[in-house]
Amino acid sequence: MNNMKDYMLRAMTKDGQVRIYAALTTDTAACAKDVHQMYPTSAVALGRTLTAAALMSGTLKSEKSTITIQIKGDGPLGSIVVVTDANSNVRGYVHNPYVDILLNDKGKFDIAGAVGKGYLNVVTDLGLKEPYVGRVKLVSGEIAEDITYYYAASEQTPTVTSLGVLVGRDGNIINAGGLFIQLMPGCSEENISWLEKCVESMPPVTKLLESENSLEQIIEEVLPGRELIFLDTKPVKYQCNCSRERMERNLLSLGIDDLEELAADKKETELICHFCRTKYVFQPSEIDNILSQTRKENISEADENPKE
Ligand SMILES: [Zn+2]
Known part of the structure; x- marks a missing residue:
């Protein structure tokens, strides 16, 4: 040993x-x-x-x-x-x-x-x-x-x-x-x-x-x-490098449809890191914030790339 x-x-x-x-x-x-x-x-x-x-x-x-x-x-x-x-x-x-x-x-x-x-x-x-x-x-x-x-x-x-x-x-x-x-x-x-x-x-x-x-x-x-x-x-x-911010970014990357579904549930959303099993809990109000942030980003993206 x-x-x-x-x-x-x-x-x-x-x-x-x-x-x-x-x-x-x-x-x-x-x-x-x-x-x-x-x-x-x-x-x-x-x-x-x-x-x-x-x-x-x-x-x-x-x-x-x-x-x-x-x-x-x-x-x-x-x-x-x-x-x-x-x-x-x-x-x-x-x-x-x-x-x-x-x-x-x-x-x-x-x-x-x-x-x-x-x-x-x-x-x-x-x-x-x-x-x-x-x-x-x-x-x-x-x-x-x-x-x-x-x-x-x-x-x-x-x-x-x-x-x-x-x-x-x-x-x-x-x-x-x-x-x-x-x-x-x-x-x-x-x-x-x-x-x-x-x-x-x-x-x-x-x-x-x-x-x-x-x-x-x-x-x-x-x-x-x-x-x-x-x-x-x-x-x-x-050693894992996960954090609440990183998990939030993962939520942001889900896209509007999935986020709307999570928000409609009005329940806590629990994410577990694959690498270290740390649990991150997001309250319904936080999911709502992430959803509205995604909506805003989508609108500004549409402004930048106007459809012909
Ligand atoms: Zn982790």
Whole structure:
């Protein structure tokens, strides 16, 4: 059991040809499990995806940028949605938190069976006009392999991905974490065969995390024989950015017909954040205000775009 706080680490080989991202996400995965009251299979699937997002956060530079991972499968889990910002604040949910299917023939949680067949979307929003959307077919549903395939197909970056969430017999999360190892363009044949050897003998990430070792020590253990440079670390947290204002904007975006329906009910309207389950209650008078605001905006829009 590793008692360190969650963090992610960026490193590279001294020649710059191999980039490494590592993350410890035990508390983050446990927090997600609590927030959504998930059964183990759902918790492992979301934990792996949150870990992938924490690793990807290492590629973001500007404060305002975000990456959203959407896994849309036809299995009992439904879709998985995870968001990270550049500060490694991650949040997410699975459509069905109550999936608890039997272990597969390797004695592991059958995540592929829970996810099913479908697509992986990665939406990178750098705060520019349009976000960049990469989409690949799910090749396995185990998530790590799908992320590897995404990097190969959509970003032309050969990537070794390892994601793990270890659950105890009591259903609690014992540890969670992950690794990305990426080959930069122009990587030498020598480095490629060195890395292949390292990966062949690499234990599962949850096994590596059983030690009290730091991510730095784990990377040195997994990638022997090259001088490594540790670039920076960031704390990883399960953190939502929802607010009453944001929820109000969601209501505004409903459109007049739906708002009129809500207003006609004359009841409290309750909205629950998908990511952190926080409840927001709007009184009938507040719904009326939002409705009249929408009506005004619609009128001014019509003024700006007069019909011929
Ligand atoms: Zn929230």
